[in-house]
Amino acid sequence: MASVLVVTEVNNGAIRESSLELVSFARKVAESSGREVKSLVIGSGVDGIAGEFAGKGGGETLVVDSADAANYNVDVYKKAILAGVEAAGADLVLISNTPQGWDVAPRIAAALDCAFVSDCTNVEASGSSTTFTRRVFNGKLDAQLSVEGTAVASVQPGATEPFAGSADGSTTALDADVSGARAKFVEIKQSESTGIDLTKADVVVSGGRGVGDPDKFAEVIQPLADALGGAMGASRPVVDAGWLPHAHQVGSSGQVVTPKLYVAAGISGAIQHLVGMKGSNFIVAINKDADAPIFEIADVGVVADLFEIVPALTEAANAAKG
Amino acid sequence: MKVMVCLKQVPHQDARLDVNADGTWIQDGNIKFEINSYDTYALEEALKIKDAGEADVVVVSIGPDRVTQALRTALGMGADRAIHVKDDDADLSDTLGCAKILAAIAKEENPDIVFTGFMSDDGNFSAVAPMLAELLDLPSATGVLSVEVGDSLKCERELEGGALEVVELPKPCLAAIQTGANQVRYASLKGIMQAKKKPVDVKTMADLGVSDAGAGAVKAKIEKVYVPPKGDSAEILSGSTDEIVGQLVTKIKELGVL
Numbered sequence: 001m002a003s004v005l006v007v008t009e010v011n012n013g014a015i016r017e018s019s020l021e022l023v024s025f026a027r028k029v030a031e032s033s034g035r036e037v038k039s040l041v042i043g044s045g046v047d048g049i050a051g052e053f054a055g056k057g058g059g060e061t062l063v064v065d066s067a068d069a070a071n072y073n074v075d076v077y078k079k080a081i082l083a084g085v086e087a088a089g090a091d092l093v094l095i096s097n098t099p100q101g102w103d104v105a106p107r108i109a110a111a112l113d114c115a116f117v118s119d120c121t122n123v124e125a126s127g128s129s130t131t132f133t134r135r136v137f138n139g140k141l142d143a144q145l146s147v148e149g150t151a152v153a154s155v156q157p158g159a160t161e162p163f164a165g166s167a168d169g170s171t172t173a174l175d176a177d178v179s180g181a182r183a184k185f186v187e188i189k190q191s192e193s194t195g196i197d198l199t200k201a202d203v204v205v206s207g208g209r210g211v212g213d214p215d216k217f218a219e220v221i222q223p224l225a226d227a228l229g230g231a232m233g234a235s236r237p238v239v240d241a242g243w244l245p246h247a248h249q250v251g252s253s254g255q256v257v258t259p260k261l262y263v264a265a266g267i268s269g270a271i272q273h274l275v276g277m278k279g280s281n282f283i284v285a286i287n288k289d290a291d292a293p294i295f296e297i298a299d300v301g302v303v304a305d306l307f308e309i310v311p312a313l314t315e316a317a318n319a320a321k322g
Numbered sequence: 323m324k325v326m327v328c329l330k331q332v333p334h335q336d337a338r339l340d341v342n343a344d345g346t347w348i349q350d351g352n353i354k355f356e357i358n359s360y361d362t363y364a365l366e367e368a369l370k371i372k373d374a375g376e377a378d379v380v381v382v383s384i385g386p387d388r389v390t391q392a393l394r395t396a397l398g399m400g401a402d403r404a405i406h407v408k409d410d411d412a413d414l415s416d417t418l419g420c421a422k423i424l425a426a427i428a429k430e431e432n433p434d435i436v437f438t439g440f441m442s443d444d445g446n447f448s449a450v451a452p453m454l455a456e457l458l459d460l461p462s463a464t465g466v467l468s469v470e471v472g473d474s475l476k477c478e479r480e481l482e483g484g485a486l487e488v489v490e491l492p493k494p495c496l497a498a499i500q501t502g503a504n505q506v507r508y509a510s511l512k513g514i515m516q517a518k519k520k521p522v523d524v525k526t527m528a529d530l531g532v533s534d535a536g537a538g539a540v541k542a543k544i545e546k547v548y549v550p551p552k553g554d555s556a557e558i559l560s561g562s563t564d565e566i567v568g569q570l571v572t573k574i575k576e577l578g579v580l
């Protein structure tokens with residue numbers, strides 16, 4: 001029987017929750033396409049966590065346990081995954097779209113000369129055909145893709161619930177040759193604290209690329225943050241362009257905030273921004289594009305020019321304080 | 323030293339996106355295009371190496387006629403040469419097909435370093451770079467925010483929550499550059515004038531000896547693209563600016579932050 005292989009991710013001695021999300025998708029497609037669910041755990045000293053994962057729905061769990069795999073290394077992981085695919089007889093491979101996943105997954109598809117679909121939010125399968133859903137144009141459109149035959153897919157973390165059941169599983173040591181890595185891991189540098197802690201603010205008012213000009217942050221966005229007693233945030237392009245320091249960035253590669261009120265002005269709502277603010281209690285989005293994806297998660301939306309709404313709101317907020 | 327930079331031309335970030343007649347991509351007839359944002363940072367990394375010493379920077383793009391503009395801009399910024407894969411069928415390739423075409427070029431060019439962008443702003447695939455590295459059997463790193471060139475290439479990869487992974491790649495190697503890695507320069511007037519004299523080689527898949535790319539080799543087929551369903555989306559406020567602001571103030575007061 002063909003199998004769907006879940007490539008798990010080990011971080012700080014534990015398997016990431018996103019790997020259990022892969023199990024949810026794997027079990028669904030296994031059922032609809034007559035495949036078996038198998039998993040792969042790569043790391044050093046990972047026998048114990050692999051055993052646990054096998055019992056949480058991972059099924060037959062292959063383990064590549066090697067000192068070479070103590071830290072993520074693209075060359076080591078590629079060899080381990082290719083060995084896992086072969087041992088599992090897998091024709092569908094699921095990997096989380098994380099910094100490890102996006103570094104190695106496309107290589108697996110190239111090595112197997114098979115289809116690759118990245119950052120999927122859904123996977124459906126029937127027989128040998130598999131259908132994937134994913135975002136394109138930074139969230140402005142959705143796309144549906146189909147594959148006949150072997151596919152490697154990376155899956156967006158949070159796209160589905162982690163599998164919460166239990167099931168029988170077992171572990172099998174896989175004796176893969178992962179030596180000969182050329183990339184050399186040096187170190188992980190943790191982020192330095194930068195002074196501005198957006199996570200403690202009750203109100204965050206963020207501006208995006210739609211603000212259009214560095215001066216406008218001081219003239220338009222900061223005054224609203226001040227009027228509401230909050231802090232000023234930003235999307236990544238604002239920081240990349242040097243309009244504001246990185247400490248203001250909200251999102252997957254910035255800060256994750258959960259204020260009582262989040263105001264997004266001139267921000268389209270790409271997934272990497274959304275993961276940084278979707279936990280906010282109340283979200284107001286101001287964007288001149290009615291189809292902007294930010295409106296999908298906002299509580300209240302205003303389809304208008306931010307330069308009309310934000311200054312007027314600042315004035316009204318100041319007046320309301322008396 | 324030779325540095326190859328892969329550039330994709332994509333719809334301008336502010337272009338209006340309308341789904342095309344057969345519902346499989348966008349209408350691209352009447353919109354503006356620009357160099358993929360990630361690729362501008364990749365090109366800047368290459369030009370920084372050139373500024374610091376000696377490097378021959380060759381930019382490569384697969385795409386229709388309009389791509390000439392992107393290549394001219396790159397030459398104006400300081401790249402030395404351009405290769406344009408102009409081939410209607412090549413344009414229909416999926417990511418693996420693109421990687422195969424770029425690999426054929428890299429085999430002819432033998433660069434010490436290949437830079438790509440981390441992701442294309444249109445398809446958001448993040449696929450071509452690791453595929454290209456695999457096809458060329460090169461070590462690689464993705465999501466790269468800084469590189470230090472010596473005997474090897476020391477890369478800082480962006481992880482989540484502000485952490486960075488430092489990884490060293492022996493040359494030849496490939497790095498996929500993340501936005502924000504540097505301050506991208508503009509093409510100067512002088513640069514644009516000089517660019518007119520710089521060579522642009524035009525090639526087809528047949529010239530490169532690539533047959534397993536293009537429409538016939540697509541493995542992941544886009545069936546349809548569509549505006550995402552709205553779901554339980556926001557309550558959209560309407561009225562004059564004053565009325566909208568009045569409603570917002572009422573809601574903000576209910577939250578207890580005013």
Ligand SMILES: Cc1cc2nc3c(=O)[nH]c(=O)nc-3n(C[C@H](O)[C@H](O)[C@H](O)COP(=O)(O)OP(=O)(O)OC[C@H]3O[C@@H](n4cnc5c(N)ncnc54)[C@H](O)[C@@H]3O)c2cc1C
Nearest residue numbers: 208209210235236251252253254266267268272273288306
């Ligand atoms: C690995 C990775 C990590 C990332 N991390 C982050 C992150 O941490 N944070 C982050 O934000 N992004 C991150 N990104 C980038 C993300 O994919 C998007 O590119 C980015 O969020 C887009 O920012 P934006 O919404 O400001 O710009 P755009 O998408 O360009 O949107 C601008 C918006 O402004 C609107 N607009 C323009 N003018 C006006 C006006 N006058 N009035 C009202 N509206 C107007 C437009 O309609 C548009 O919707 C990451 C990407 C990757 C690949």
Ligand SMILES: Nc1ncnc2c1ncn2[C@@H]1O[C@H](COP(=O)(O)O)[C@@H](O)[C@H]1O
Nearest residue numbers: 328329384438439441442447448449450
């Ligand atoms: N048609 C193309 N021509 C040249 N380079 C490309 C092309 N498509 C993708 N690339 C390169 O691959 C990177 C990643 O693109 P993608 O995998 O499509 O998200 C881009 O940033 C470019 O550097």
